Amino acid sequence: MFNEVALFPEAASTTAQQVDRLFLFLTAVCGGVGLLVAALLISFAVKYRRRPGEKGNPPETPASRPLEWFWTIAPIGFFAVMFLWGAEVYISAYRPPDDAATVYVVGKQWMWKCQHPEGQREIDTLHVPLGRPTRLLMTSEDVIHSLFIPDFRIHMDLLPERYTSVWFQPTRIGTYRLFCSQYCGTQHAGMVGTIVVMRPDDYQRWLNLSAEGSMALQGRKVFLKYRCVSCHSGDGIARCPSLEDLYGRPVALSNGRVVPADDEYIRESIVYPSAKIVAGYENIMPTYKGQISEEEIFQLIAYLQTLGKGETPVRVEEFPPPTGTPPITTKDWPP
Amino acid sequence: MSESHSGEASGTRDDDSVRRNYLNASYSVISWLFTTDHKRIALLYLIPVTLMFFVGGVAITIQRLSLMSPQGALVEGDTYNKLFTIHGVIMVFFFLVPVIPTVLGNFFLPMMIGAKDLAFPRLNLLSWYLYMLGAVWTLVAVLAGGVDTGWTFYTPYSSASSHTNVAMTMLGVVISGFSSLLTGLNFIVTVHWLRAPGLHWFRLPIFVWSTYATSFIFLLAVPVLAMAFILVVLERILQIGVFDPALGGDPLLFQHLFWFYSHPAVYIMILPGMGVVSEVIPCFARKQLYGYHFVAFSSFAIACLGFFVWAHHMFVAGLSLYAALIFSSLSFLVAIPSAIKVFNWTSTLYKASITFEAPMLFSLGFVALFTFGGMAGLYLATLGMDMHIHDTYFVIAHFHFIMVGGMVLGYMAGLHYWWPKMFGRLYSDWWSRFTAIIIFVGFFLTFIPQFVAGYNGMPRRYYMYAPEYQVWNVMSSAGASILGVGYVIPLIYLPWSLWRGKPAGRNPWGATGLEWQTPSPPPTDNFDSTPVVVRPPYQYHFQKAQNEP
Ligand SMILES: [Cu+2]
Ligand SMILES: [Cu+2]
Secondary structure, eight states: OOOOOOSSOOOOBHHHHHHHHHHHHHHHHHHHHHHHHHHHHHHHHHHTBOOTTOOSOOOOOOOOHHHHHHHHHHHHHHHHHHHHHHHHHHHHHHSOOTTOEEEEEEEETTEEEEEOTTSOEEESEEEEETTOOEEEEEEESSSOEEEEEGGGTEEEEEOBTSOEEEEEOBOSOEEEEEEEOSOOSTTGGGOEEEEEEEOHHHHHHHHHHSOOSOHHHHHHHHHHHTTGGGTOOOSTTOSSOOOTTOTTSEEEBTTSOEEEOOHHHHHHHHHSTTSSOBTTOOSOOOOOTTTSOHHHHHHHHHHHHHOOTTOSOOOOTTSOOOOSSOSOOOOOOOO | OOHHHHSOSSOOHHHHHHSOOTTTSOOOHHHHHTOOOHHHHHHHHHHHHHHHHHHHHHHHHHHHHHTTSTTOSSOOHHHHHHHHHHHHHIIIIIIITTHIIIIIIHHHHHHHTTOSSOSOHHHHHHHHHHHHHHHHHHHHHHHTTOOOSTTTTOTTIIIIIOOSSHHHHHHHHHHHHHHHHHHHHHHHHHHHHOOOTTOOGGGSOHHHHHHHHHHHHHHHHHHHHHHHHHHHHHHHHHOOOSSOGGGTOOHHHHHHHHHHHHHHHHHHHHHHHHHHHHHHHHHHHTSOOTTHHHHHHHHHHHHHHGGGOGGGGGTTTTOOHHHHHHHHHHHHHHHHHHHHHHHHHHHHTTTOOBOOOHHHHHHHHHHHHHHHHHHHHHHHHSHHHHHHHTTBHHHHHHHHIIIIIIIIHHHHHHHHHHHHHHHSBOOOHHHHHHHHHHHHHHHHHHHHHHHHHHHTTOBSSOSSOOGGGHHHHHHHHHHHHHHHHHHHHHHHHHHHHHHHSOBOOSOTTOOOSGGGGSOSSOOTTSOSSOOOOOSOSOOTTTSOOTTOO
């Protein structure tokens, strides 16, 4: 009647092993204290039950101040260990290693859309190679979702108009479940997917199967399609800042602040261009909010990571620069 | 009741049974609907609060039956989502939050401090009307058309995406929130103004302390909830951009505001239960409450610290690392006062003389389940652990241990403890003990499997699920059917006792406490003459045992 009954989920990532050790520690401490309380409750209840014929009430037992202070202070020691250990696991899950490869994930009611830097796109499935730290850069097209891979013990919300990220390092070949764990409407329970962990060479073969060019290449097409190049032309007559060698570098703003050109900054500059104005430039860029899809923004981000000095495409003159809302509508990303 | 308890300490039963009391003072419907007697208002609450419990119960019964099959045996999609919203909204806002303050608090807070009524009796009646308005309003909203956001109403789903009666339901909750707010205000003023001569602060029973602390949470937290909900309603109607990022809002702002109310609300839901247990355990152990000052102050520590831990619900919501670290460490701190209470309740049993009537069985069940559920909370406060079990059935099991294992058992303990005082009759001893055991066992069988399903990764609010979770769901549903039986039995033997129960006398349990010094049921003015208090509470070693003349 029942499929594979397991008491414990599979531990298929480095994080999973850390979390399980933490779990065992917590269970040992809580189990110990719980058993102590239960043993005291039961033994007192049995030993001090009222016997037939017993007369009167028992005499007073004055409370012991030292005992009170002992059990007020003592839990703090246990709690400190739990807190520090938990914080250590959390921090290591919070900060991806430097060599992590990024996969871009967009959640929407009710599906997962993933793009690999190599150009592969997939829905409700994510292929990753064994042993490679993989960072997911995520956002949502509509409401809040949450990416949850129980066998990896990781969990992170996807927020609309904001990027969040999470990373993992798979330690076992296999297929694992992916759930949306933040309630998101009618088919929330159907917003599930599969993580496929492959041997690195199988993964390479899979990548080459139907790649339509790298994500950066697709981003370049987006860059031309929206005529970003008309203004961000990178040459002497550019009306907007050059985007060459921009990714990850500090940017001086007109209000005197300096911010890093990270993923969030790039997204904000496309969707809310007037939020941060680069020093020395005018606030002339129209918003692309509602015009450009989240996947296309990810592709632009991937493109900008590769855009080096002198690599901006040549401007094609017959297009006037966009002034109002760009007239081009984008088709939604393949079904 | 057991033989030893049917005796009457004060020997005035015959006089009491014929005298006028708050129940037979008048019989007209008007005399109930416009009463300002705190005892009658408590009974006015008892009926709708009980009804709401069973409305929420029917919703979860259908869900648990449906979850017997991984595809969803009975309901799916929208219907299931509306059902868990009904269950959450009704149980939290219309049962767990109000139940002990409005029923037991209303009835016994004035009596425990030797007062004739609350400080503002008419305000108390207004609170009841607000509760009724909010309850009827919300019931109409959730039954006619329904709501599918969950009781958490997260934006932007609630403000922009859901096409159900979100605005109306949230307004219903806000209305009932004002009922709680006014009740809290009333309690605070009452405790300050109307204490009997000699009843200084450290002679107050713990139930008064914890109700007083709860009242402060009402005053500080309810306005924030009302504000957040009204903003969501405005955003739905007028498209103002507060929470929906598409309108320039911040979706996480709602979570901050919501949990700023709803984490303290967890303590609204547990502190009164802790108060009840602190009355019942000394009574049936015939022993002074161990560490009175520590127990009293821990109620306040919980009420205060409870306001600084809200973001522990958001560890994987995109919180900054430093915020996560701070809220995690504060969440551990709030566990300390709870631990203090558990140790003191346990120590009260030391060298005691314990009997196990229903109120005591419910209270011991409370201590066991609260301890268990509280320790599960430590897992969730641990950052690296929450990363995995967040929003899974582990969380569901954890907070049901606190709210059902804790609060519902605490309420049952209080209801059974004070029932003889409220109605002057004793209920069936055997059936009530049987019920306590059934509920305790049913509870464990329902929620332990959910911990396992949760650690294995089953997310909450899924009407269908991966087949490997079926065994845990079937076990949980089976346990829930036992639990359900446990909730239905008191509906029979408690009303039965009103007609067939033995007269209770003034003090069937031999309890200390002013409420036991007056006839059962109490007269409209509670006390013939204002009592004078000369001793701290729970002086059981001075109290004559019940079976002594
Ligand atoms: Cu989702
Ligand atoms: Cu909380």
